[in-house]
Amino acid sequence: MLTLTRKTEYGLIAVCHLARVGQKVTSARDIAEEHGVPLPLLMNVLKKLNRTGHVSSVRGARGGYVLNVSPKKFTLGGLIEAVEGPVNLVRCTGTIKENRRCGLTQSCTIRKAVVKVHVRLRQFLDEVTIADLAFDDPQAAGFAIPQVLAQ
Amino acid sequence: MLTLTRKTEYGLIAVCHLARVGQKVTSARDIAEEHGVPLPLLMNVLKKLNRTGHVSSVRGARGGYVLNVSPKKFTLGGLIEAVEGPVNLVRCTGTIKENRRCGLTQSCTIRKAVVKVHVRLRQFLDEVTIADLAFDDPQAAGFAIPQVLAQ
DNA sequence: TTGAATTAGCACCTCGCCGATGCTATATTC
DNA sequence: GAATATAGCATCGGCGAGGTGCTAATTCAA
Missing domain, CATH: 1.10.10.10 (Winged helix-like DNA-binding domain superfamily/Winged helix DNA-binding domain)
Known part of the structure; x- marks a missing residue:
């Protein structure tokens, strides 16, 4: 998921x-x-x-x-948005214009907090560039890949 | 998406x-x-x-x-995994046991880099706790919510 | 000039999964 | 015993991801 x-x-x-x-x-x-x-x-x-x-x-x-764009300016978030459409962690993170509110919007007790998480997720996705992925530097990143995923 | x-x-x-x-x-x-x-x-x-x-x-x-668990120990990632199943940014981030490799795994030129992103995503989801969401502190987070999302 | 190669733009189809509903069994309170 | 709640299935409809096919437009090269 x-x-x-x-x-x-x-x-x-x-x-x-x-x-x-x-x-x-x-x-x-x-x-x-x-x-x-x-x-x-x-x-x-x-x-x-x-x-x-x-x-x-x-x-x-x-x-x-x-x-057509610089690999350093082309982000993972940008690619996802281009291919799949707008990223929305929950339905209600779209704009009012897009009518992406659910019936709970007015009374929802967690919306504000979730929107913060959504914004941080978007920032995260926009920090990863195509250059990062295309020219992967094994030394970079500064953390180890778990053994089960290391091929 | x-x-x-x-x-x-x-x-x-x-x-x-x-x-x-x-x-x-x-x-x-x-x-x-x-x-x-x-x-x-x-x-x-x-x-x-x-x-x-x-x-x-x-x-x-x-x-x-x-x-049944402390809100500070209960993370967003944990909840997602409990309800939706394991989080996998791409299909091939599952374990070998789960047989979640695609046919390209051996020759894939971006897998290693994408796995890094996957791991960072998981870390991100595990840094957000239920306590953060339930007791949302408006002062916290240290960044502004975009106007279009601010209700 | 003709044919092959390549992208552009649809229309369409199938299958899996999300979302939702219903029913029966079990446990507890009053 | 009746009412209240959870447990565990089984099922079902609809939508979107994933995949296929066809036709038109464009360019190169023999």
Whole structure:
């Protein structure tokens, strides 16, 4: 639970790939084959990321995609939002305009506290950049990965 | 996206209520009526929290529930895990025993970095306690809530 | 000029899970 | 014994994630 969707997983893989190759135009097919990701799904995600402006596309033979924002400015939160839509820890963290209040909003005794947690979560997600993920520095982070997860 | 389920929302409301009333046995009905939460669903959640040992139940007339762990030791991450199951930012953060690896695990170029993010997310969720949420201190936290969310 | 390669934009479908409901059994109080 | 509450299932509807397919538009290269 609290799991990213596969679209986001594929998006992460693609965007990190594009970050590593720099300004070289890379086709969805190349990325899919190199990482063993299903091509049609990867294309869906890249189309979406093109619409949000995070990548630019080049059509036609020898076409493909190029990262359109700096990997250091492109955050995990930004990617999730582009692919999955707005992050909301609870339903009532959306704006009034989005009509994302639940019936309890007026009397809810925990809303204010939860909103604080939500804001901190968003900050957390916006502190992780694509550059961090693409060029992972084993020395960095300053904490050990639990043994069960260490592959 | 990245949204807690309603079960968790109801669980949060219930657990915070129990934290506030201390050791007084409180029925699901009382909690539901006070917070305008659907009773049957709240009961489902409380049953689950009883099974996980986070609350104790008293059967029969004048029965109800009591918090079974200290609000300062009971974390948001613990509640989510109790109600929704294990938190996994991506599928491959589960243990090998749980067989939660995807086909890319061996060659995945971003797994290590994402696992780091996952671990930090878990730490974040385990730093937020039920006490923090139940006895929200408006002065605390040290940052402002964005205007659009401030009700 | 034609064909292959590649992205753009839909429409659609399926399956799992969240959310919700209902019923029966068990325990306790009055 | 009646009323109150929890325990434990079993089930069911609806929505969204995940996945598939088709057509159009664009570009390169032989």
